[in-house]
Each structure stands twice: as C-alpha cells, then as structure tokens.
Amino acid sequence: METTAVAPSEFKNGLAAGTGIAIGYVPAALTYGLLAKSAELTFIETMSLSIFVFAGAAQYIALSLITIGTGVFEIVLTTFILNIRHFLMSAALNEKAEEEAIWKKAAYAFGITDETFSVAAMKDGTLHSSFMAGLVLISYSSWVIGSGLGFAAGNAMPSVVQESMGIALYAMFIGLLVPSLKTSWKAVLLAGTAALLNCIFTYSDALSSGWAIITSTLIASISIEAANRLRRKGSIE
Amino acid sequence: MSMTMAAIVLGMSVVTYIPRMLPFVLLKGKELPSFWQNILRNVPYATLGALIFPGVLSFHENIVFALIGAAAAFLIAFTGANIIITVLGSIGILTVLSLFM
Structure with missing residues (x-):
C-alpha cells in the first residue's frame, strides 16, 4: 500500500x-x-x-x-x-x-x-x-x-x-444522506426505519435521546440485514 | 476552577472518550462474522435517519420554519450540490424567509 x-x-x-x-x-x-x-x-x-x-x-x-x-x-x-x-x-x-x-x-x-x-x-x-x-x-x-x-x-x-x-448541522446530515437515498433503496429503508423509530421513542418519552438513537439504529440495521439475508436465501435456493 | 467543576470536566471527558476509543482498540476490524460486518455497514444510514428525525422538526420553535429548512436542504442536496452548498443554501433561504416572518 x-x-x-x-x-x-x-x-x-x-x-x-x-x-x-x-x-x-x-x-x-x-x-x-x-x-x-x-x-x-x-x-x-x-x-x-x-x-x-x-x-x-x-x-x-x-x-x-x-x-x-x-x-x-x-x-x-x-x-x-x-x-x-x-x-x-x-x-x-x-x-x-x-x-x-x-x-x-x-x-x-x-x-x-x-x-x-x-x-x-x-x-x-x-x-x-x-x-x-x-x-x-x-x-x-x-x-x-x-x-x-x-x-x-x-x-x-x-x-x-x-x-x-x-x-446547519441538519442540512449537513441531509446532504450526506441524500446521495445514498438516490441510488440505494436499502439506504432509504434504513434511514426511514431508524427515523420513524427514533420519533416514536422520543415523542413517547420511552427513552432518553442517547438511548433512543442507539436503539433505533440497532433495530433498523439488524432487522433490515436479517430481512435482506432471508430474501437472498429465498431467491438463491 | 472549583473542585466540583474540575470533577465534572474530568468525569465527562473520561466517559465520553471511552466509548469513542474502545472499538478501535478492542476490535482489529474484519474479524466479525459477515452478518455483523453488514450490520455495521448499515449503521451510518440508520444513524443519519435517527439524527435527522425528530431533531430537525424542533431546532426552531416554529415547525413550519423548521420543515421549510429541511425541505430546502433536501432539494438542494437532491440536485447533486456538495455539502457546503447545501449547508449555506439552507441557512440563506431561512435567513431570507425570517425577514418576512
């Protein structure tokens, strides 16, 4: 290298x-x-x-x-x-x-x-x-x-x-995310799911903001990966 | 600086640094099973979603103002503009807007 x-x-x-x-x-x-x-x-x-x-x-x-x-x-x-x-x-x-x-x-x-x-x-x-x-x-x-x-x-x-x-910072987050949203449905699904979950956790006062972000991120990342794996297995076999 | 304030600064710096540093020191990278590597690759997109919502709805007390800012950033980014243009453009649009509100 x-x-x-x-x-x-x-x-x-x-x-x-x-x-x-x-x-x-x-x-x-x-x-x-x-x-x-x-x-x-x-x-x-x-x-x-x-x-x-x-x-x-x-x-x-x-x-x-x-x-x-x-x-x-x-x-x-x-x-x-x-x-x-x-x-x-x-x-x-x-x-x-x-x-x-x-x-x-x-x-x-x-x-x-x-x-x-x-x-x-x-x-x-x-x-x-x-x-x-x-x-x-x-x-x-x-x-x-x-x-x-x-x-x-x-x-x-x-x-x-x-x-x-x-x-400003939200515009930056949006600017970072949008190019991926245009090319990848998986990115849309990941961001959308985590955003929705974080809204639910935040507005229901179920979790403090730190935990709400972690929990939403983990649930979205794991469940979408699991779904993706199941779907791929189904189409290969 | 008071002893209490010094203890707060020290305590906050330790508990903030440790979670930032541990994964780099403990994990060599690439040794996780591929399923977990894929999950970690999903993390940035999910995190960005969670960082944007619902925070973007409440950075300003007027939710319409906040939504216009978010929509402006989205549209500017959608045209393929780089991050700086997206940031400065959104600030500019809201500044002009606030002169009329």
Missing part, C-alpha cells in the same frame, strides 16, 4: 471534508458559550468542557444540570448514557479504518462525534489516520474557538442569523 505517499493529501482531504462541520458547529458553539456564561461558568470552565469533552449535546445538558444544582455523579452518568452511542459509531468506522498503529486510532477516536462519524462513514474507500486528523482538527477547532467567541460575545449575535443557522 502507498499510504505514506498519499498521507499529506489525505490530511487536506480531511480538512476539506470537515468544512461543512466547521460551519455547522459555529452557531452551536456560540450558543454553548453564551449559555455557559449565563450559567455563570468562568471562561476557563467553559473552555475546559469544550477542549476535554468535545461533545455538543452533552455539554448543553451539563450546563442545564449544573444550573439546577445536580450532583457530579448524575451529570457524569447522564453524559455517559448520552454518549455511549459513539461506541456503535466507532465500531462501524473501525470496519473501514486502515490497519495502523493502535495509538493513532486511539488518538483520532477522541474526535468521533455524530458529525465527524457521518462524514467519515460516507467517505469512499478506507479511512487513513491523516484523513481523520484533518477532519477532526477542523471540526474541533471550530467547536473550541466558537465556544470562546460565544462566551466573549455575550448576546451580540443577531437573533435572525442565529435562528437560521440552527438548520
């Missing part, structure tokens, strides 16, 4: 692939910074969460729990439940990761979010650590810098733009 020769451009490809995430993170990070300030966190505390945790939804929820005076253990447990879905995402990415030193994989694993996972999973071919480094770096920078700017800016951001930018 010519992995060493392609490494520099893989890094650039990673940066380019992460540009959509970087844009999408800006409003989310600004909002986080604003909320952290209003929750009376210091600048250092606000930045520490973004630098060491790097998990948007968990950070929002931690802020609201801190505000209502929840204990450390409950906050950490809630974070764990919310973020355990990344286990499934990392397992899926590991299947297309190139064989490299474990420490390289363990390093880029820090940057697995819903968004970096989605972009990496939809990339053609295998995943090289240089690609992942570029993808994670641009996303992480946007998140950390945005958090700081949000804290510093106070309520300066015009609300019209802030409201419209709420679509």
Whole structure:
C-alpha cells in the first residue's frame, strides 16, 4: 500500500471534508458559550468542557444540570448514557479504518462525534489516520474557538442569523444522506426505519435521546440485514 | 476552577472518550462474522435517519420554519450540490424567509 505517499493529501482531504462541520458547529458553539456564561461558568470552565469533552449535546445538558444544582455523579452518568452511542459509531468506522498503529486510532477516536462519524462513514474507500486528523482538527477547532467567541460575545449575535443557522448541522446530515437515498433503496429503508423509530421513542418519552438513537439504529440495521439475508436465501435456493 | 467543576470536566471527558476509543482498540476490524460486518455497514444510514428525525422538526420553535429548512436542504442536496452548498443554501433561504416572518 502507498499510504505514506498519499498521507499529506489525505490530511487536506480531511480538512476539506470537515468544512461543512466547521460551519455547522459555529452557531452551536456560540450558543454553548453564551449559555455557559449565563450559567455563570468562568471562561476557563467553559473552555475546559469544550477542549476535554468535545461533545455538543452533552455539554448543553451539563450546563442545564449544573444550573439546577445536580450532583457530579448524575451529570457524569447522564453524559455517559448520552454518549455511549459513539461506541456503535466507532465500531462501524473501525470496519473501514486502515490497519495502523493502535495509538493513532486511539488518538483520532477522541474526535468521533455524530458529525465527524457521518462524514467519515460516507467517505469512499478506507479511512487513513491523516484523513481523520484533518477532519477532526477542523471540526474541533471550530467547536473550541466558537465556544470562546460565544462566551466573549455575550448576546451580540443577531437573533435572525442565529435562528437560521440552527438548520446547519441538519442540512449537513441531509446532504450526506441524500446521495445514498438516490441510488440505494436499502439506504432509504434504513434511514426511514431508524427515523420513524427514533420519533416514536422520543415523542413517547420511552427513552432518553442517547438511548433512543442507539436503539433505533440497532433495530433498523439488524432487522433490515436479517430481512435482506432471508430474501437472498429465498431467491438463491 | 472549583473542585466540583474540575470533577465534572474530568468525569465527562473520561466517559465520553471511552466509548469513542474502545472499538478501535478492542476490535482489529474484519474479524466479525459477515452478518455483523453488514450490520455495521448499515449503521451510518440508520444513524443519519435517527439524527435527522425528530431533531430537525424542533431546532426552531416554529415547525413550519423548521420543515421549510429541511425541505430546502433536501432539494438542494437532491440536485447533486456538495455539502457546503447545501449547508449555506439552507441557512440563506431561512435567513431570507425570517425577514418576512
């Protein structure tokens, strides 16, 4: 394999692939910074969460729990439940990761979010650590810098733009999914089933949002694979 | 930083990193039975479906506004535009729309 020769451009490809995430993170990070300030966190505390945790939804929820005076253990447990879905995402990415030193994989694993996972999973071919480094770096920078700017800016951001930018990450998810929907009925079925299940779990309050995403994803992925296998067996025999 | 806040940051970072890292360290990849490999290949499409719905319906308090944003993103992506165009185009359409709402 010519992995060493392609490494520099893989890094650039990673940066380019992460540009959509970087844009999408800006409003989310600004909002986080604003909320952290209003929750009376210091600048250092606000930045520490973004630098060491790097998990948007968990950070929002931690802020609201801190505000209502929840204990450390409950906050950490809630974070764990919310973020355990990344286990499934990392397992899926590991299947297309190139064989490299474990420490390289363990390093880029820090940057697995819903968004970096989605972009990496939809990339053609295998995943090289240089690609992942570029993808994670641009996303992480946007998140950390945005958090700081949000804290510093106070309520300066015009609300019209802030409201419209709420679509950014969803637009990215849609942009990642639609090309597959156009060519694969299986993708339509998988996305549709998981979306429907997640709506049911969420609106019925049956599961917290972290578990709802994992459960919907697993049920859809397993049942559709099982159905596919049965159908294929039927047509071969 | 207070001790409590330091404990929160440390605890949150550990429980967030472990699920992200374990599969890469424990699984070499490709050693799972093909049925499970296929399931893991299904995961991205299913996850994207679950990440989009129902979240996209509630990023804005006005559900019509949210639906227009989702529809705009879908249509732009459907024309084959790249991700950045889809993201910026949807933001642009909603910003223009919100000036009239």
